[in-house]
Amino acid sequence: EIQERCGSSSSNLGGIVLSSGCKVIHVPTYLQGLWKACQHMSNGTAIWSIEENASSSSATESKDFWKQRLLQFDTVIFAAGSALFHDSILHKDAIDFPADLVRGQSIEVSVQQNDAVSSSDFRNEATLCGKYVVPLPKQNHVLIGATHEFKPDPLNEQEVVEDLRVKCYNMSPFVWESGIVHKITEGYRVQTTRGKYGRMPIIGKSLYNDLHTNSWLFTGLSSRGLVYHGVYGNALSQAILKGDENEIIDKIPDAFWWKDRKTSKLR
Numbered sequence: 001e002i003q004e005r006c007g008s009s010s011s012n013l014g015g016i017v018l019s020s021g022c023k024v025i026h027v028p029t030y031l032q033g034l035w036k037a038c039q040h041m042s043n044g045t046a047i048w049s050i051e052e053n054a055s056s057s058s059a060t061e062s063k064d065f066w067k068q069r070l071l072q073f074d075t076v077i078f079a080a081g082s083a084l085f086h087d088s089i090l091h092k093d094a095i096d097f098p099a100d101l102v103r104g105q106s107i108e109v110s111v112q113q114n115d116a117v118s119s120s121d122f123r124n125e126a127t128l129c130g131k132y133v134v135p136l137p138k139q140n141h142v143l144i145g146a147t148h149e150f151k152p153d154p155l156n157e158q159e160v161v162e163d164l165r166v167k168c169y170n171m172s173p174f175v176w177e178s179g180i181v182h183k184i185t186e187g188y189r190v191q192t193t194r195g196k197y198g199r200m201p202i203i204g205k206s207l208y209n210d211l212h213t214n215s216w217l218f219t220g221l222s223s224r225g226l227v228y229h230g231v232y233g234n235a236l237s238q239a240i241l242k243g244d245e246n247e248i249i250d251k252i253p254d255a256f257w258w259k260d261r262k263t264s265k266l267r
Helices: 002-006 027-041 059-072 113-118 157-171 173-178 225-242 246-251 257-266
Strands: 076-078 099-110 127-129 131-135 141-145 180-192 202-205 215-219
Touching: 099 157, 127 157, 131 157, 141 157, 141 180, 157 173, 157 180, 202 225, 202 257, 215 225, 225 246
Parallel strands: 076 215
Antiparallel strands: 099 141, 099 180, 127 131, 131 141, 202 215
């Protein structure tokens, strides 16, 4: 059944079929609920503040801005994903960082209602097998992605479609044959260096505290934030509340792999 859904074993190594179908988290709704939970836990004191003037023309100006802006807080967690690097928020911590900024583009495809109803080949459920084909809230619309792009210049629309077609055609041949591409979405993942446990997130105290005396990092989730954020976020928050970074190691023994790599380069 897995081979029927995801193609032959020559191109896919296997997978798990969920008997009731694979459901998808609607991320915008989930994030709204997560933020409401934060407000509730803080008794309404948590606020969402957007910095309009955070960009600057030089690294020195950026560093000075953030040092001054963060003075009012007793603890700072740098968890802005790729913006930590694109916007030059991190400074010393960004040197020899064991991760790459990898562009990812996905395509939104629709299938005509009549085609979807009349064909048994169209399944309105998610498939994950290296790449993904997932249903969107809009009827008969699916999202297919994502590319892994390391070069400075992005793939154009035709190149994106062809890249994804080659790598995940077998996951949903009907969509590729009958679908219409509506738009392309783009983002960046902070993709960590692969280790013995794969690509693990970066979590823990800053090695330098050059922007704040009590700063922590939580990044490098490699586009798997929905998988990691609960477990790692709980370990991080407990460590901060107890003032003991080793609380993280108690829960995730290899969490400081990234520190070992950075400090080894300093020796």
